[in-house]
Amino acid sequence: xxxxxxxxxxxxxxxxxxxxxxxxxxxxxxxxxxxxxxxxxxxxxxxxxxxxxxxxxxxxxxxxxxxxxxxxxxxxxxxxxxxxxxxxxxxxxxxxxxxxxxxxxxxxxxxxxxxxxxxxxxxxxxxxxxxxxxxxxxxxxxxxxxxxxxxxxxxxxxxxxxxxxxxxxxxxxxxxxxxxxxxxxxxxxxxxxxxxxxxxxxxxxxxxxxxxxxxxxxxxxxxxxxxxxxxxxxxxxxxxxxxxxxxxxxxxxxxxxxxxxxxxxxxxxxxxxxxxxxxxxxxxxxxxxxxxxxxxxxxxxxxxxxxxxxxxxxxxxxxxxxxxxxxxxxxxxxxxxxxxxxxxxxxxxxxxxxxxxxxxxxxxxxxx
Amino acid sequence: xxxxxxxxxxxxxxxxxxxxxxxxxxxxxxxxxxxxxxxxxxxxxxxxxxxxxxxxxxxxxxxxxxxxxxxxxxxxxxxxxxxxxxxxxxxxxxxxxxxxxxxxxxxxxxxxxxxxxxxxxxxxxxxxxxxxxxxxxxxxxxxxxxxxxxxxxxxxxxxxxxxxxxxxxxxxxxxxxxxxxxxxxxxxxxxxxxxxxxxxxxxxxxxxxxxxxxxxxxxxxxxxxxxxxxxxxxxxxxxxxxxxxxxxxxxxxxxxxxxxxxxxxxxxxxxxxxxxxxxxxxxxxxxxxxxxxxxxxxxxxxxxxxxxxxxxxxxxxxxxxxxxxxxxxxxxxxxxxxx
Amino acid sequence: xxxxxxxxxxxxxxxxxxxxxxxxxxxxxxxxxxxxxxxxxxxxxxxxxxxxxxxxxxxxxxxxxxxxxxxxxxxxxxxxxxxxxxxxxxxxxxxxxxxxxxxxxxxxxxxxxxxxxxxxxxxxxxxxxxxxxxxxxxxxxxxxxxxxxx
Numbered sequence: 001x002x003x004x005x006x007x008x009x010x011x012x013x014x015x016x017x018x019x020x021x022x023x024x025x026x027x028x029x030x031x032x033x034x035x036x037x038x039x040x041x042x043x044x045x046x047x048x049x050x051x052x053x054x055x056x057x058x059x060x061x062x063x064x065x066x067x068x069x070x071x072x073x074x075x076x077x078x079x080x081x082x083x084x085x086x087x088x089x090x091x092x093x094x095x096x097x098x099x100x101x102x103x104x105x106x107x108x109x110x111x112x113x114x115x116x117x118x119x120x121x122x123x124x125x126x127x128x129x130x131x132x133x134x135x136x137x138x139x140x141x142x143x144x145x146x147x148x149x150x151x152x153x154x155x156x157x158x159x160x161x162x163x164x165x166x167x168x169x170x171x172x173x174x175x176x177x178x179x180x181x182x183x184x185x186x187x188x189x190x191x192x193x194x195x196x197x198x199x200x201x202x203x204x205x206x207x208x209x210x211x212x213x214x215x216x217x218x219x220x221x222x223x224x225x226x227x228x229x230x231x232x233x234x235x236x237x238x239x240x241x242x243x244x245x246x247x248x249x250x251x252x253x254x255x256x257x258x259x260x261x262x263x264x265x266x267x268x269x270x271x272x273x274x275x276x277x278x279x280x281x282x283x284x285x286x287x288x289x290x291x292x293x294x295x296x297x298x299x300x301x302x303x304x305x306x307x308x309x310x311x312x313x314x315x316x317x318x319x320x321x322x323x324x325x326x327x328x329x330x331x332x333x334x335x336x337x338x339x340x341x342x343x344x345x346x347x348x349x350x351x352x353x354x355x356x357x358x359x360x361x362x363x364x365x366x367x368x
Numbered sequence: 369x370x371x372x373x374x375x376x377x378x379x380x381x382x383x384x385x386x387x388x389x390x391x392x393x394x395x396x397x398x399x400x401x402x403x404x405x406x407x408x409x410x411x412x413x414x415x416x417x418x419x420x421x422x423x424x425x426x427x428x429x430x431x432x433x434x435x436x437x438x439x440x441x442x443x444x445x446x447x448x449x450x451x452x453x454x455x456x457x458x459x460x461x462x463x464x465x466x467x468x469x470x471x472x473x474x475x476x477x478x479x480x481x482x483x484x485x486x487x488x489x490x491x492x493x494x495x496x497x498x499x500x501x502x503x504x505x506x507x508x509x510x511x512x513x514x515x516x517x518x519x520x521x522x523x524x525x526x527x528x529x530x531x532x533x534x535x536x537x538x539x540x541x542x543x544x545x546x547x548x549x550x551x552x553x554x555x556x557x558x559x560x561x562x563x564x565x566x567x568x569x570x571x572x573x574x575x576x577x578x579x580x581x582x583x584x585x586x587x588x589x590x591x592x593x594x595x596x597x598x599x600x601x602x603x604x605x606x607x608x609x610x611x612x613x614x615x616x617x618x619x620x621x622x623x624x625x626x627x628x629x630x631x632x633x634x635x636x637x638x639x640x641x642x643x644x645x646x647x648x649x650x651x652x653x654x655x656x657x658x659x660x661x662x663x664x665x666x667x668x669x670x671x672x673x674x675x676x677x678x679x680x681x682x683x684x685x686x687x688x689x690x691x692x693x694x695x696x697x698x699x700x701x702x703x704x705x706x707x
Numbered sequence: 708x709x710x711x712x713x714x715x716x717x718x719x720x721x722x723x724x725x726x727x728x729x730x731x732x733x734x735x736x737x738x739x740x741x742x743x744x745x746x747x748x749x750x751x752x753x754x755x756x757x758x759x760x761x762x763x764x765x766x767x768x769x770x771x772x773x774x775x776x777x778x779x780x781x782x783x784x785x786x787x788x789x790x791x792x793x794x795x796x797x798x799x800x801x802x803x804x805x806x807x808x809x810x811x812x813x814x815x816x817x818x819x820x821x822x823x824x825x826x827x828x829x830x831x832x833x834x835x836x837x838x839x840x841x842x843x844x845x846x847x848x849x850x851x852x853x854x855x856x857x
Binding site: 011012017018120123124125127130131134190191194196197199200348349350351 | 402405406407408511512515518519583584586587594595670671672673674675676677678679680
């Protein structure tokens with residue numbers, strides 16, 4: 001017989017909670033502060049984007065893809081447009097492919113900035129949050145210069161790009177790269193060798209490489225577990241095949257490794273951007289695209305590497321209409337979030353917050 | 369008659385008001401300093417450089433609707449913020465802000481009471497404040513505050529042990545419990561006790577951080593985990609009382625640290641002839657200056673460090689601080705007896 | 708088996724799905740250890756109206772394949788969660804939005820829509836307009852109301 005008569009406590013974390021990054025709800029069963037079981041409830045932000053896309057023509061959908069992962073809208077734009085291009089076998093001119101790569105990498109930096117800021121905030125390091133937002137602002141300024149928008153860019157078109165880069169933009173991007181490179185050590189100084197940060201993240205939410213693959217994790221989560229899988233490297237899209245970059249991987253698969261992987265990705269992204277700016281070819285920015293976009297009957301799945309992981313688009317066309325017959329997104333946040341109950345089991349409430357942050361979800365993408 | 373009633377009453381009124389104003393401006397100071405650390409401006413709208421912000425905040429909190437949750441334990445829910453604020457304020461009774469000053473021909477001591485068990489009084493009074501937090505968590509009848517109050521009680525009890533042990537070793541050095549006596553002792557020996565008891569100063573500061581629920585030990589109100597912790601269900605003036613209590617406690621800890629280790633109201637370098645001009649600055653200014661520096665360190669730490677986890681905090685308390693405190697006590701005693 | 712715009716697709720029957728999936732996962736030459744996506748397509752006119760699509764990927768060989776199974780309305784498909792735990796939520800989503808049931812799924816609940824939702828929104832015959840909030844209040848009342856108006 002137990003010495004004390006103890007009871008489990010059911011704690012509803014979210015949908016209104018400062019650290020659930022939107023409207024995620026995690027139902028925790030607690031023994032003291034230790035998590036013995038959990039259930040993740042999603043769907044609070046479900047807007048039926050997939051259904052909506054089946055009733056919009058192919059050009060209008062670009063706009064809707066912005067609204068899924070709203071902190072990295074350009075990546076979703078790119079993934080969608082490449083899928084349609086694959087479906088219609090459209091050739092994209094090299095200049096457009098280079099600029100797309102620059103946009104995607106700038107977007108990755110902005111998204112990782114947001115992630116690092118909120119993740120550090122969840123663990124209580126307030127200053128890192130504002131430092132990151134300071135630098136994210138610069139990326140948003142670059143995007144504003146490019147396309148006029150700061151959050152939902154609608155920056156990619158099927159077959160190429162809507163706009164060429166404005167005069168002097170490449171110089172601005174170069175200046176930004178130099179500036180940002182000097183700022184990364186500021187974050188690392190506050191976190192990487194900080195004892196409290198290490199104690200809070202090391203050996204928290206460990207997931208082995210096999211488990212990570214089986215659970216369908218992708219992006220920094222998978223790489224943190226030591227699987228060198230990056231769609232940019234493995235199935236190069238846009239202009240990634242032309243560039244030289246490393247895929248950072250972790251060893252243990254804990255929260256600290258995932259943090260290190262993402263910080264290293266900052267540097268790799270800068271490397272790619274610099275190469276792309278230096279080698280930016282001249283030429284048209286839009287390929288031969290028919291006036292009416294009406295792909296032949298058939299279906300395809302195409303995946304690219306979003307900051308969160310593998311974002312895949314599955315589009316089925318019936319060949320008759322100007323709207324996709326079936327539009328499906330494989331949202332990386334959704335698939336990664338699936339691992340949450342597994343990750344938090346046996347940890348404390350404080351770790352739950354750290355682990356939600358470590359997965360890097362955007363509820364707009366989880367729920368669509 | 370005047371010395372027995374009027375002067376202490378006046379002192380109480382002055383100190384109480386000064387503390388309350390100081391506390392509200394602490395909030396502004398904290399916001400400003402953190403803003404500068406984070407390369408922001410901080411409050412700028414209310415008055416020049418946001419100087420009237422605390423008044424606006426106080427007004428807002430006063431006018432806000434005061435909500436009592438239906439399922440809360442009404443009496444205790446109301447009592448809890450009072451229990452946590454009052455001890456924080458009455459702790460100032462024994463803190464010597466200065467030596468004696470002459471005011472309108474009266475010689476007035478710059479402390480309300482010179483109790484011969486002053487240090488004991490501080491320790492016991494500040495411990496009562498914990499009940500406020502525990503009762504707030506319990507009476508809210510809500511899960512997050514409950515978890516927070518469990519955290520708070522465990523944290524405060526374990527750090528109380530380390531802090532009190534450390535104070536004992538300080539007392540071994542000072543040979544008095546009176547705070548005024550401690551400062552006068554430092555004056556006689558011409559040395560700040562921080563140089564005699566450096567370990568005690570560090571451990572006491574860490575313990576002070578933990579007892580005032582400040583980062584990196586702010587588990588009881590960890591906003592990101594427990595949505596505000598023990599004061600989740602509080603609003604309006606009752607919330608403000610918790611808020612005031614936290615900052616008042618910070619000031620108490622800084623003031624006590626100043627008194628114990630940094631020579632209280634004494635001016636620095638008394639034996640350096642070139643620094644004699646420092647004597648012309650009144651003692652209470654020195655006291656406030658030293659306290660302010662410590663408060664700044666509190667805020668600085670908050671802007672820099674992430675938060676500990678509950679079990680790590682307990683480990684630090686029991687496995688590091690308490691052994692250190694014990695060893696320090698034994699060493700101080702040996703030094704005291706044999707040297 | 709078919710090949711189009713660079714994608715391989717395998718079409719199989721419900722009975723053989725698990726066996727084939729297991730072979731795709733365990734065979735050294737295929738080694739599809741990563742289940743990217745599970746989704747469905749509703750071909751309304753067809754008798755077996757649903758295509759359940761599994762997008763597979765091999766982290767070793769870096770190749771992809773799509774596996775397709777056909778299912779009529781009300782017919783359940785065997786679940787592949789035992790092979791790829793990743794399919795858990797993805798199958799729940801297909802069930803939620805299309806109403807395809809998965810046999811052997813450990814936790815087949817709605818995932819995106821509220822638990823008390825009526826119908827499966829991604830089906831092609833699901834109306835685009837609806838009662839909105841009213842449905843959440845009391846779905847049965849609304850259904851009755853709509854039938855009366857019609």
